[in-house]
Amino acid sequence: MPGVEPVSLDITDPKSVAAAAALAGDVTLLVNNAGVAQARNLADGDVDRIRAEIETNVFGTLSMVRAFAPILARNGGGAIVNILSAASWFCYPGSSSYAVSKAAQWNLTNGVRMELDAQGTLVVGVHVGMVDTDLTAALDVAKMPPAEFVEIALDGLENGQVEIVADDLSRRAKAALAGPPRLLVP
Template sequence: MQISGAVALVTGANGGIGSHFVEQLLNLGVNKIYVCARSVDKLNSLVIIDPNRIVPIELDVTNLESVTNAASQCQDVTLVVNNAGTSLNQGLIAASDIDSARAEMEVNYFGMLSMCRAFAPILKQHGGGAIINILSLLGKVNLPFSGSYSASKAAAISMTQGIRAELAVQNTLVVGVMPGTVDTSLAKEWPDPKVAPAEVARAALQAVVDSIEDVYPGEQATQVSAQLLSDPKGVEKYMAGFLPGMVLAGTNA
């Protein structure tokens, strides 16, 4: 699939990675970008970049009615970037309740699933198109410091594989993007190495062009994904040392 001439939709467009998707999509020559956030007021700084091609959409991925309304307004979409996500840095047992785990699942799993379900028929009408799901390397191995987030991303990875299988018949490419620590405000307390959000967007869009289904942007993701193939239990045990309540900044995690 070529990015030039596409009509894209980016959820969480006002976030650290989302804004880089918008910038790079514009540079690659898309016809239009629907930028989405819970409040359209948060999208003003993006819209002014190119008002002729950027269209703001109010969207809460955890609200099915909101997702349905967005789909009805964006019937010409050929590329969906499921970038909206949340991380609350809570353990599974150490957390005072399961509210954080539910919140992360609502955004990172159910919200993404709702978007895929709503836009799959639209993509089919336009010959298949593509879906980019922003996942996480922590969906491959749990980091107890952020255990419930890791679990939500694991669910999202499995869901991405299932959707990929179901949508193959309509020629929709489904790309799973699994970076390690991304250099955004959500990871400000986390140690290096961090991958630049611009690199995550670039790698994801290049995967669409090259029809690559799984991509691991950045040094950390590349190394750990290889280690997970050669010594998965060793990686699990290493990650198990980073427990809820730890201050990760400045460690060698």
């Protein structure tokens, strides 16, 4: 694709993030799609793996936002797209740690949206259940094709949406927030 240059990056390493930002001074769109799913219970799961999940999904995303927000401002505002999850809005057995990290990433997205509005940066959160990627390869469930997900996300971005709910699981999860807390299993 013309104008696209792959950059090796570890979003949990501040030096790697800074190096990527230094290479990408012409950026107008940042897509935060890096993430991990450790799938741990909170009450008895390995706390180091839970921390690694939060470090990547929350603080890694924040590091990218902090590194690229000034570049986006210099380039006219641009946009940040954070790939979230239906799990931003519910926990399910055996994977509460992932839900905690995605709920935090959702609120990070909401906070950054308010903070960067004055510089003209559109901040978008995209919620989705399952996309057919390496992250979900071991799961035997229905999954959205990646191209379909990208099309939904880009259409929403083009239309100026600040929150994109890409699939039925995400729509159900968001709607369930209006009711009392309950166990929601996909």
